[in-house]
Amino acid sequence: MHACRRLFTALVWFGLSALAWASLPARSAEPGTPVIVLDSALAAVGGGEHFPVEKPAKRVSLPNVWSSTHAREDGPVWYRLRFDAPGTGNQLLAAYIARVCSNAEVRLNGFIIYSGGRMSEPVTRNCFYPQLVTLPGGLLRVEGNILDIKVQGYPLQKVSSRQRAGGLSEVRIGPQALLAETHATQMFWNISLLQVITVATTVLGVFLLFLGWINRQEVHLTYFGLLILVWNALSARTWLQNMPFDNGTTEQLVCVGFSILTALVVQFLLSYGALRSRVIEVVLLAQCLLVPLSLVLAAPQRVFTVSSAWYLLMAFEILVMVILYLHTVRRTQRIHFWPMATMLGLLAALALAERAIQHGWLPLAPVHLLHFALPVMFTVVGLRQLKSFGLALQAAEAARNSLESRVAEATAEMERNYVQMAELRVEQVTEKERKRIAGDLHDDLGAKLLTIVHTSESERISTLAREALEEMRLSVRGLTGKPLPVADALADWRAETVSRLGQAGVEVDWRSPTEDVTQQLSARAFVQTTRILREAVSNVIKHSGASHCKVRCTLGQQDFVLVVQDNGRGIPMELDGKLDRGHGMASMKHRAKQMQGQCLVESGPGYGTVIRLTLPLGTA
């Protein structure tokens, strides 16, 4: 956006500075150089091959426009200029005529030395071509040279713009080399640059037309492309010297061209601002038909008046459309407002200036301002349209990309879901299998152990079988179980321990955290801890003879500590100083070690026994 604004500003500045430079008057001869400026002449009307000495001649000052001195004349008009050859030795001299309209023949001291083209209908149109006439040295006298210029042209009323009305600028006599340079500069500004611009903008116009063709809904592209092409066709009138039609037809064609141009500008603004109206389209079409009709009626003596009226109306139409467009854009698309306002304001100002020139309120500029300003505007507005087209393209591309990425995401999610489902299925199958194994264990092994429990004659065997059954049940739980909250595990342990010790007549003091226990315990850790605790409680009941048992359970950040302390007789030492294995201490320690924890037993005759189990919570 910023880059675009910079480009736009740069283009405007380029256009304005070029205009400013071009509108400077042709550089005057430097002091000391022998260039004579002839700014007065004798003017007489008449055809023929020579200055009509027999007809009344008027002294006129140059630059002369027929409308001021020969308003009613159809021409040709002869101008007679007298000059003394500037003393430059053997230098080749030339006469430079900045503007002669429409065409001229030049005679020096009676000899024809130059012709700009056809002098009869269709007359060569040299209004924008500066003329450089080499003065043959052999014909020059030192003093009293006579330069006769026969100008063929049209009075103002027979043309549609002042630029093409008959007239002659001042004539400069000087060294050919010096004047050739001036001539080349003026040629560049009047003709070559215009031709270059025409070619360049024609490419832009064709391009926009093509874009409009393939994007039918972007109709403003079509209008703008046509607008540029019509303008370029119209501007060809300045550099096309020889038309196949006579002057009247050419002027009519130009005028019709401008009405088409106006219609296109209006249509472009309306479609660009999304304001199209059927009524306006009909009116514009009618105008395009009325213009040539009115000119046919006006011809030949009121072409300028009628066409000026039309041009004024067209300028007014464009101005109204510009205001309407800017008003709409200001409300709907603010970002378009300032660039378009600047451009169109400039356009309106130039159109008004042009009208002022045509009505004679401003002098004729040496360079046709509109011819440079408009292409710059075309370029800027065209580039803006290309930009919005490009942005739309980018947006479409972005939309496509986002769609693609959404599809990719959806696909990925589907795949993820599929993987999850597969995992879930594996989990379900595993779970089912575990349940089946657990069921089998219960049904077969459980039933057999149970039978042993209740049929064995030996109390020891039934106790062993009962313990085996409990073990089996725990193992199955470890096999099928999911992690359970530490709080639940503590509740289960408490219920069992308190109930067992209570039945055995041992007083229990159980303390464990009751609030804010959020940790989880794996099924394996639960099962192993249950076994250790069960063994410890069994020891208290069977061997200690204790009357009191304290159980403490604490949870740290990383680990979990269970302390079982009785006031019994303690565990007797074996001969090697180790604690009695019959009390199951070894298996308790082994189980704790399996869980990366430890089980410490402190005991001595008379001290009671303390069993301290520490398990890391991470692995637990």
Place this chain on the structure above:
Amino acid sequence: MNKILLLEDLPEIRAWLKALALQVFPQAQIFEAARVHDALALITAERFEVALIDLGLPDGSGVDVVAALREAQPEAQSVVVTIHDDDDHLFPALQAGAFGYLLKEQPREHFVEQLQRISQGEPPLSPAIARRVIAYFAKQNKPQERPQNLPHVSLTDRENEVLLWVAKGFTLPEIGVQLNLSRHTIADYVKQIYRKLNVSSRAEAALEAQRLGLFRR
């Protein structure tokens, strides 16, 4: 003369259970069954005061027998006799209307004592079962998860309190001391909890059956 239904597939265990039942209910007439099918037939034929029902049977689950008995003879007391001590197995039986459970491998004297307690209206309640009951009623009380026209069965504050204590690992006598309530009062709460669990579950099951019926039509 009271009648006792004894459903157990292992002959030795059935004999053992029969002996214990007779120890607790010396006057009783015991009807033995080894299969679900036989037990269901007995239910239609006789009126029982107590039923000892094993869960894992060759032709089905004892839970079905518990449900059938609850349906046919609401006053009969079903006691589940099993080697499964986990709530996954016990909870459905309790929902179906069982009034307590006994682990088969227990020494004779423990078993007899617990059976006596149950028959006197003091069923056991483990922390795991208590947690399941709490979770069950919590779900029932969520209006968005509760199907419409399901009769609203909810626990009283006291019943909830007892459940919470049990769930934390406190034994029923401890809770009695804690809440300053007699052993009988606590036992009554537990009985109410079992009854409400059964009532609510049955309503839910009936509704579910109706829904499935509607779908089948």
